[in-house]
Amino acid sequence: DIVIGRVLWQEWSEYWPAAESDFFADFINPAAKHVIASTLDGVLGWNSTLIDGDPVGYVRTLRAGDGGGITVAGGIETIRSLFLAGVVDALTLTVHPAVTGEGRRLFDETVPVTRLRLVDHAITPAGNAMLTYALRD
Template sequence: MTRSVTAHLFCAVNGVVESPDKFQFDAFGPEEGQLMGATLAGVTDVVIGRVLWQEWSEYWPPHADGDPFAAFINPARKHVLTSAGGGDLGWNSTAIDGDPVAYVRDLTHAGEGGITVAGGIETVRTLFLAGVVDTLTLTVHPAVGTGRRLFDDSVPVTRLNLVDSTVTSAGNAVLTYSLRG
């Protein structure tokens, strides 16, 4: 049985996904929390870039009390894209050794539970465009941001299928896509 692979990013209306804390403002409420909870339900493995892993590994372990995301991320198995080589990194984390696309493809055939790609930007972009990520959810906030976009000018024209959509009372459009054909 093949495990599903998802990714979820917060996005400004101009496509910026870098530093969402700078454009989310007051547009994250209970509905967004419920949608994230539903997305992460059943996920046992997280693929993550080294920089984001470093930030989270310093922040989340001591902030475990009552936070729903901490309850998810702290026990999850984390697979870290890093040039440091393979092996145990602590915090239930393993360095990905070799090609990340091949690694995640192999991961879909081993173990149980879902797999999510948490970031960074290049990690999500690479794995999604390689067809390894089954669905990509973008929570588009009603704001214009500054910074890097998920799909910059280096990405060729790529067709997507809209799999699901909802608009929250905070004005966020939650859009889930898959690659077309």
């Protein structure tokens, strides 16, 4: 299952359903998506469910189920709020081979110092570094 914020869901739902088959398309298209949004309503399509009410409580309920791992795909506010609520066990950060010199910080001054431990890493064919960190006990 994937928990995703509205903006990223709207961007991805316009592109990925019609994208050519590749690693990410084959992962994202059939996955169950749970969308955090206050400005959407009705049936979303693309295997997506609108989260009604408290997103943190929803994710806690989802985690208590037997559906396996849950991915939080963003955006920044979604990841930050779930991280601060303590419902994130690991972070997979993707470093793209580009420098833009701008952008928002994922973790700002509202996030306390949190120690992480590298548990996995991979390099994609496009040169992205995928780094997975577990939260240290």
